Amino acid sequence: MRTSTSDAARLRALIDAEAQRAGFDAIAVTTPDAIPLAPVRLAEFVADGFHGSMDWIAETIARRSEPSTLWPEVRSIIVLAMNYGPDHDPRDLVSKRDRGAISVYAKNRDYHEVMKGRLKEIAGKIVARAGGDVKVFVDTAPVMEKPLAEAAGLGWQGKHTNLVSRAHGSWLFLGTIFTTAELAPDRKEIDHCGSCRACLDACPTDAFPAPYRLDARRCISYLTIENKGPIPDEFREKIGNRIYGCDDCLAACPWNKFASAASEAKLAARADLREPPLADLLRLDDAAFRAFFSGSPVKRIGRDRFVRNVLIAAGNSGDAALAAIVKQLLADPSPLVRGAAIWALARLVPETEYRDRAADGLKSESDKAVREEWARPVPARAHA
Incomplete structure (x- = not known):
């Protein structure tokens, strides 16, 4: 024109x-x-x-x-x-x-x-x-x-x-x-x-x-x-x-x-996302994830990918108090979450406890990728 x-x-x-x-x-x-x-x-x-x-x-x-x-x-x-x-x-x-x-x-x-x-x-x-x-x-x-x-x-x-x-x-x-x-x-x-x-x-x-x-x-x-x-x-x-x-x-x-x-204000950080506690984020199921991140770009990756990321952070935290929540996620419906939970657990609990868990996990787990996580060498523990 x-x-x-x-x-x-x-x-x-x-x-x-x-x-x-x-x-x-x-x-x-x-x-x-x-x-x-x-x-x-x-x-x-x-x-x-x-x-x-x-x-x-x-x-x-x-x-x-x-x-x-x-x-x-x-x-x-x-x-x-x-x-x-x-x-x-x-x-x-x-x-x-x-x-x-x-x-x-x-x-x-x-x-x-x-x-x-x-x-x-x-x-x-x-x-x-x-x-x-x-x-x-x-x-x-x-x-x-x-x-x-x-x-x-x-x-x-x-x-x-x-x-x-x-x-x-x-x-x-x-x-x-x-x-x-x-x-x-x-x-x-x-x-x-x-x-x-x-x-x-x-x-x-x-x-x-x-x-x-x-x-x-x-x-x-x-x-x-x-x-x-x-x-x-x-x-x-x-x-x-x-x-x-x-x-x-x-x-x-x-x-x-x-x-x-x-x-x-539309571009400033939400107060609850400035420093969100890992413990709270690990507890998010799909409905809670969608509600918490409504209107946020985070919502696009879905709950399973997000909790996978939080589990990696938990494994790096050195915070043994997170182990109880991580253990619950070993039974999560998502293989992606279960696999990340294995790595996090290995970094948070004593090696003897982890090896016992791994033996049980290899017996009960059917997903190939998750079984491979259980079969990995035990990673070094995280230090806070």
Whole structure:
């Protein structure tokens, strides 16, 4: 859709004003052809297997790396960002081993829900003013938001592969509006990471084989959220008490010193999710899990995967008081939960008690994966 220079300028002023009114902290515009390197980098990521079990990435490479393939009519892409910076360093919770560490972004309402309605309001104003058509995306379609945000000038993809902003550090939610209107693009941001490698060194599981490259299979966020099976043994101790995602690489970024805490209650952490006790979380059945995490992104992984994560944290806690709850979960209907409970129990009770339990477990357990857990060498006990 052809737009005159003056009309485009007025439309951009409207978009900026509406974005500010809707609570967005940054906005910029780019074009659909502004990320020419994205297809090659994405193909390399998939070819190396770094996407793990996230098959949808491999299946949508063409649409994901070329915005005009996703929607041929698009002429401009508006990228909007919302600051969700915490009011403290989330890594402080890692030392409180009887508590569960949930990633900052997941401690309140699902950001998809928070942002999408606001983006639709802005998109509606664009159509009312300029006509044409629009599409709104918040991590709900094969859109590469981070390269587009870099091209638009909102920040740059840091060595941890996430967007870094000079104004907001590493704490930004991203959403996009694709439009048929032609808007003047903003200037691309340059990389300001320099020689810093704080984010790389902060990763507990060495998930970065090189700067700007992430092997998701080693990432705690992938292991605790996307991974549907047991947590691989080599990562269990390293996960510590991180029960949903991991913020270590984001929190280590020096640019965070310029970031302010999220100003809206909708993005601030729920009080009961700031430092939730592992004991309470282990007791969640499916109904209680759904009720407790209603409206939260945590709900999407389901109770069994979540309790699996909590059991790994319990095994790392060194808190023998948790053993009684862990023992109850040895009889859980979910093999995933039973398997994680075995590992946790071995870390919390004396070896002689565990060996007696293992002998009984091998006699009564029918699930192959759970039997393999019982048959493993006894892991070293955790120490508080």
